[in-house]
Amino acid sequence: MSTQLRKPYVTPYAEESLDLPLAFEWAAEGPRLTYRDALPQERMFKVLWARCGTARAGKILWHLVHTLRQRRCMLRGLCRVCGKSATDPDTGRISWIMPAALAGDFRSPWPTAHPPTCKAHVGEALTACPYLRREVPVVCTVGDYSPVGVLANLYGEDDGGRVVETGHQIPVGLDEPHLLNRALATQLIVRVTDLQPAVQD
Template sequence: MSNPGAVAAASPSKPYLTPYSAEVIDLPLVFERVAGVPWLTYTDALPQDRMFGVLWARCGIGRGGKILWPMVHTLRQRRCMLKRLCRVCGQSAADPGEPDRTWWIIPSPPPGGLPATWPATSPPTCKACIAVALGACPHLRHGSPVVCTVGAYGPVGVLGNLYGEDNGRAVETQHQIGIGLDEPHLFRRALATQLIVQLNDLRPADVLVS
């Protein structure tokens, strides 16, 4: 696999989080038995295919071909979450004035204001890209988004698909469900596509957008 750590140049019209047609690759999924228990894996499995004990969907990199709106690039989504990178430009989303805090857009918080904690699959957005994200993302345009900063946060689960065996083939049985990191009994059948993090200490932020 190519190195997913390299940051490709991004622009408002080509957001970092969005995949491209040339980055779609085949997923040679199979089940193999470990101590008699079937585990979902790849025919050419590599150590980096797993994180948090879960198998992850592979993606190409290079950002070539047609932009696949509104899909999410699995490796870049995970990288944004783990490294506090902006979903639009791929650069740091930390607040320069308070480096321990991160800029985030909450698509549709519950009535009554921001909760103390919030589970998120959408990565942070740096302050400079907030206006772009609010104007370009259909999910944000049609909701009631709130701009905020968050304190510490960490992984709590994955969004992914569950698979079963059918005559030796790996067949999807459930699509895009939340799987907690405290649910290891599901890991052997799961293919993760996005990382879920728990945001803490959410504070509404006053930011000028236009």
């Protein structure tokens, strides 16, 4: 088994970085962050999403997360490593790696920005992913999940009317419109429910 993630699905590449021509516009609910050349599909869950390319070329940026691929994994239950379904066809349950803090409390729903990991790639992810190496995580299966928030950079305007960052990688709930209006989402947060410890083969 490989001990390094050669081409992790949710990890961005250098040539996928794009300029972000941010601006504020006046919407029904007040000032709202947008792009100067915004497209309708760049807003989901009433929040603007960070732009990124899809070329998968150049240097792998191991410590970053590709916004669009992370969101796709979270919405479709796809594996963070291979980008394919993380659902076990026999049980219908989704394989997920959760933080060590979960141990002993499988009854409570848990929010997470980390996508699922299919059973075939759990070992590889635990070995190579820098985020998962920080602590001893728990491998679970999940019965269901739903979007509840985003990780986002928050923006405002300075005295000269320039758009400036006021907060970096802040969790924002989908029920917080006053923050969503000035947020640039980088990752989707979902709440997983019906957790069970994974059965070890």
